[in-house]
Amino acid sequence: MSTPEEGKCPVNHGDSNHGETIHSINEHIQNGTVENATNSAKCPVMSGARTGINNETKNWWPKSLKLEILSQRDSKVNPLDEDFNYKEEFLKLDLEAVKSDLKNLMTDSQSWWPADWGHYGGLMIRLAWHSAGSYRNADGRGGSNTGNQRFAPLNSWPDNVNLDKGRRLLWPIKKKYGNKLSWGDLMILAGNMAYESMGLKTFGFGGGRVDIWSPEIDTYWGSESEWLAPSGVEGSRYSGERDLENPLASVMMGLIYVNPEGVDGNPDPLKTAHDMRVTFKRMAMNDEETAALTIGGHTVGKCHGNGDATILGESPEGANVENQGFGWINPQGKGHSENTVSSGIEGAWTTNPTKFNNEYLDLLLNYDWALTKSPAGAHQWEPTNLPEEKKPFDAFIPNVRRNPIMTDADMALKMDPEYRKISERFLNDFEYMSDTFARAWFKLTHRDLGPKDCYLGADVPAEDLIWQDPIPKNTTVLSDAEIADLKNQLLNSGLTRTELINTAWDSARTYRGSDYRGGANGARIRLAPQKDWKGNEPERLQKVLHVLANIKTQFGKEVSIADLIVLGGTAAVEKAAQDGGFNMEVPFLQGRGDATDEMTDVESFEDLEPIHDGYRNFLKENYSVNPEELLLDRTQLMGLTAPEMTVLIGGMRVLATNYGGTKEGVFTNNPGVLSNDFFVNLTDMNNSWNPNGENHYNIVDRKTGATKFTASKVDLVFGSNSILRAYSEVYAQDDNKEKFARDFIKVWTKVMNSDRYDLK
Known part of the structure; x- marks a missing residue:
């Protein structure tokens, strides 16, 4: 299929590494002259740790874990001021003036790239379409919400041939409105105005796409080493009859x-x-x-x-x-x-x-x-x-x-x-x-923008659409005394602290910053399909939800299950810190709502199922991609940095949150207490680390030969990888015990509130 301007939308176009368009490469395919691509490990999720990194270090040490995907949005590459707030700037924008300028642009043909029939509509629609069309539901990556089409590889994909001209035609408008209008928003709005100028009544437009400033390296586009590699060759994204590799969408x-x-x-x-x-x-x-x-x-x-x-x-x-x-x-x-x-x-x-x-x-x-x-x-x-x-x-x-x-x-x-x-x-x-x-056009161009709370501008449709994952507003305000009362009830409900922490974590960990879906708000962990996911331990989950429902019923004021889930984890972490000698308050932001089955697109939520979670030492199956690489994928989707990942792993292990209660990585004699014991024992040279089966290791006392702890590869990578070990050593120091607890609480709170776009 193709889009307006180029027979694209399911399309082709353009240039390969040798300057060929899709058509010319098709000829090579049919003549059998396309080189076989190198086959790399397949996995049901993207493995950003292996994507796009072909530098000398990778060639010298191919097994080295690469952490670049956790630091690619480093503020040092952003030319805007530290206090720049795009939402605030966009709300100052004269949106009607921008729309008028875009409609005028459609028929203002330029000599350096003249418009077909004197109208740029087809080109601008294709530009918007291909900006948004790289999105895939499996991992939420791709799409237009970062303006990433400006950078490689997307700016040079064969299918995006000549879209560089479309972006240059838009430059005078971008120049005029500056920081108030991101490239991501401008490209989508240009497509809308193209359609309106040709007679379509569009469904609406929401701004809010925040531009990135360097190429994305977290998105797995496929393992082929050649553009447009056909199916059936080594390295193809197809297997079986015609089974397309996950999470890929394009052929x-x-x-x-x-x-x-x-x-x-x-x-x-x-x-x-x-x-x-x-x-x-x-x-x-x-x-x-x-x-x-x-x-x-x-x-x-x-x-x-x-x-x-x-x-x-x-x-x-x-x-x-x-x-x-x-x-x-x-x-x-x-x-x-x-x-x-x-x-x-x-x-x-x-x-x-x-x-x-x-x-x-x-x-x-x-x-x-x-x-x-x-x-x-x-x-x-x-x-x-x-x-x-x-x-x-x-x-x-x-x-x-x-x-x-x-x-x-x-x-x-x-x-x-x-x-x-x-x-x-x-x-x-x-x-x-x-x-x-x-x-459908609105869905295509807004699917990756997240819930409607993320949409900006006067043209946002009033209608709630199921694919936007709507959540009812919760206007109840609990006093500090009421929150303290609920904490006390949760801690004395008969549920263990581990059960409370795991339920809160499992509810929040579905969040992914790629398309702003998932998270604890809405408490969809109560609903299909999440309530039945293996990684959520359905039996334990139902036990906890039953207790929370009773507390909700008996409490004298309306409170959402979503808030109770998060508050239960918050109270448990706070008590674990107290037991570790740190009297620290874990912040709690109330106001979450409870979604219903009618508000939940069950089929699309199936893609959010955690089939791996290094934070709880969980693998649904054994995959060809290493567990530690899968950990990086989940960490990047959750919007966490490498230091945040490190302290979070250390805390989750000593809090004994492993899936099924396994002991891998629980490097402490006081499980359930928030301490830096994970890092202390990981870096203790009185220990040796011995393989004992696939993804299983024994931590052995060098003097006595006794096994002290067990571990997975995810646990040990924090001592073997030079960068992660440097972070681990910080938290193992005697003078950083309090810093560890403080940093863990900060990251825990970030995870619990990642999806609170209603407050941002």
Whole structure:
């Protein structure tokens, strides 16, 4: 499938490491000339610890654990002032003025990159689409909420060819409004205004995307070492019949969605329909939303393939300095306009490509189409019996009509039985199609922005949507005395401190900063699917929830289960610190609400299931990726740094919070007491560390030979990795016992409140 401007959205485009577009690489695939990619370990989650790090240190010590993903958002790379607050700045923005400027931009064609039919709508929609379309539900990574399309690898993906021009066209507007408008917000808003300028009533817009300032290295885009590596070769993201590796959504390295020429460049609309279904499901889209996005995306704009794709210049990241960040320089003819080459496919989908109407479905369903090739040699479909007056005019040559085109993904809507039913309904009810598309477009461009509390601006829709994970507002205010009373009830409820801590942790650990989903607010740990997750120990969980429900019922004032879950963990940690000799208060922020089943998209929440959690020494299964690397993945998603991870692990171990009550890493003779014993015993050279089975080690007294403790690889990496050992030694020092307790409480509180966007 493709998006407006380039036959993209499940698309292709552009340049490989050798300056080839998707089409030219498809030819190599079919001729058997693509080199096999190197196969790397597969895992049901992204392994950011292994992603994008090919420096000399990695080559010298390939087993070394790399911690860069925990420090990539270092404030030292941010050029804005330390006290800069984007929310405050955005709320000063004249949003209507920005929208007006964007609509004016759409028809202000520039000589250095002229607009098709004098309208940049297709390009701006594709820019927004590809900014948002890299999102995947499995780990919440990708998407537009960081403005990451400005940086490699996304700025140089084959599928993003010529989007560098779209960003440069937006630069005068970004320059004008400055810090009040992030690149992430600007690109999405430009797509909205493009649609509105062509006749679509959009569903709304929410600002709030905060830009990053350096490339992301936490996102696993696939293990292939070549752009657009086909399925079936070593290193492919597919196994079995056609099982796509998790958490990936796109079918090839360098694509946003599916190949517009067909699976591995071989046209077959029914096979392409399968890829579309899988890819869009991994973006939490159903069949109707997928069809609507394809139709609405291809109702406007065109694909570009009028030239030789193999002679395009390097992508932006590899281009010469004089190109000033421009890539894919085209030496043919004008290098743009009628000579533009992007996807390799050439042509518009509809008769009037600058108007949002129902022409796409009329042409697709009511006329016959035959497989042909573009001037660049790319596979595309063209009509065999279309009246001349229904053909679109050339985008630049006056009074010349051209055949419209369809990609393999477009033909899937005609040939796949389920997509066909949906398409026919849309054809017969344009108003319904327009509304369905507007909602799907809003979901596509806002899915990674988190709950509605994160949305900014006057155009935020009032309607609560289930994919936004709505939570009822809790307006009850508890006094300090009432909170103290509840703490006392929780600690004397018959539940152990470990049970209270683990329930609070399990409720909060689902939070992921990639798309701001999960967390303790809403108490969805009470609901399906979370209540049945193996990692949540359902039997223990139900026991705790039953006790909390009784406390809620008997308390003289309304209190949410979500607050009670967090308060129970807070009270238990506070008591553990007191037992360790530290009279420290653990902060508690009240005001959480309790979500209901009706507010919960069960299917999409299944992707938040913790199948590993190093903080509780839990692995659902044995994976090819090391447990310590999985720990880094979870830590990064939770928004924690390496020092925070270190102190949190040390505290969780001595508090005896392991899954199933196992003893690995509980390096203390006083479990349940908040102390620095984990680090003291980890760094004690009177001990030796002996393997005793897979991911199991004995901590042995060197003099007596007696086993003192047991450990997992996650535990021992804090003594073996040079950076983590440096942190561990800080907390093992005699003068840092109080610092350890203070730092642990600070990180614990951060985890409990990570999802409190209602207070931010």
